[in-house]
Amino acid sequence: MRCPSCSSMENKVIDSRINQTGDITRRRRECLACQGRFTTYERVEAIMPMIIKKDGRREPFNRDKIFIGIQKSCQKRPITTAQIEKTVTRIERRMAAFSVKELPSRAVGELVMQALHQLDTVAYIRFASVYREFKDVEEFVADLKETPQPPESDDEMMFEFANPEKEEK
Numbered sequence: 001m002r003c004p005s006c007s008s009m010e011n012k013v014i015d016s017r018i019n020q021t022g023d024i025t026r027r028r029r030e031c032l033a034c035q036g037r038f039t040t041y042e043r044v045e046a047i048m049p050m051i052i053k054k055d056g057r058r059e060p061f062n063r064d065k066i067f068i069g070i071q072k073s074c075q076k077r078p079i080t081t082a083q084i085e086k087t088v089t090r091i092e093r094r095m096a097a098f099s100v101k102e103l104p105s106r107a108v109g110e111l112v113m114q115a116l117h118q119l120d121t122v123a124y125i126r127f128a129s130v131y132r133e134f135k136d137v138e139e140f141v142a143d144l145k146e147t148p149q150p151p152e153s154d155d156e157m158m159f160e161f162a163n164p165e166k167e168e169k
């Protein structure tokens, strides 16, 4: 961030605000060389965690994969592409909000299931049946019966999925 008056690179942030959609940070800065003040608008880069696969390998988060998975589950359902987009974005935001470097693929699957649970029951059941690899019908029905409501707050999710110490045990 170069000072527009004297081109110095040295400055301090005196105020930071985030816009309503949460993707732009507006920062008020003061140049340490000339004390001039200026404002910068910075795009918030959502830091997506690496995904820990079942076999322990890590891979970068792939938005398309989730989109396609949800799209498949929503086939012939009254769900628009825009709704799917929105759902994927919400999942992404929650993942980024954990602020962890790595997240097990299982946690991503759970997030998708919760999002689908809110979006469309049929889509949810389709996704859950594939994702959880139910061995028989009884197992699937039993699981459906005890499907919990999504957690009330992100804090709850955070504790369950993104506590690194807990994951390693």
Ligand SMILES: [Zn+2]
Pocket (backbone or CB within 6 Å): 003, 004, 005, 006, 007, 008, 031, 032, 033, 034, 035, 036
């Ligand atoms: Zn300056």
